[in-house]
Amino acid sequence: MKKVLVLGVGNIICKDEGLGVHAVKELMNEYDFPNNVELMDGGTLGVSLMGKLTDCDLLIVVDAVLGGHEPGSVYHLINNDLRKSKAFRDSMHQTDLVDTLLLCELAGKRPECIVIGMEPYNWQDLGSELSPKIKERLPLLKQMIIEELNTQKIKVVKR
Incomplete structure (x- = not known):
């Protein structure tokens, strides 16, 4: 059975930068x-x-994605588009995930990677609350994650 890690990333004290963590x-x-x-x-x-x-x-x-669209826009990224995710570019993350995945490859085990993300509204100011627009759209982001799991033939159950 395929082992799946759903990883919420971002800095939760930088408003919408932490939307992936909030969603997960x-x-x-x-x-x-x-x-x-x-x-x-x-x-x-x-x-x-x-x-x-x-x-x-x-x-x-699951991360904030700088894709150039309206805040709250959702993304499903693979391959070269991964760099639109804040985790895959120079950001407040310790190192970007592309570098970490390259290290995994050097170690002989690199997972398949998909980013499900959302265009942030405010990721530059300090604060632990999501902006109202992003908070309103977070259910859509969570639904995309569930749909991706379903696509992978993984069934989840709502409590």
Whole structure:
């Protein structure tokens, strides 16, 4: 059975930068997941996540994405589009996830990676609350994560 890690990343004290962490924490409270699926608050851990990444077959990163669209727009990214995710570019994260995935590859175990993200409204100011627009659109982001799991033939149960 494929091991899946749903990883919420971002800095929760920089408003919408932490939207991935907020989404994953809400999913943890709202759904039951099969044993092969782990949800994790990855925060800004960067390269220290390498052990978790090499232990999974599929990595679903949930993050703020700078894609140039209206705040609240949702994204499903693979391959070269990964760099639109804040975790895959120079940001407040310790190191970007592309570098961490390259280290996983050098170690002989790089997971398949998908980013499900949302265009932030305010990621530059300090504050632990999401902006109203992003908070309103967070259910759509969570639904995309559930749909991706369903696409992977992983069934989750709403509590």
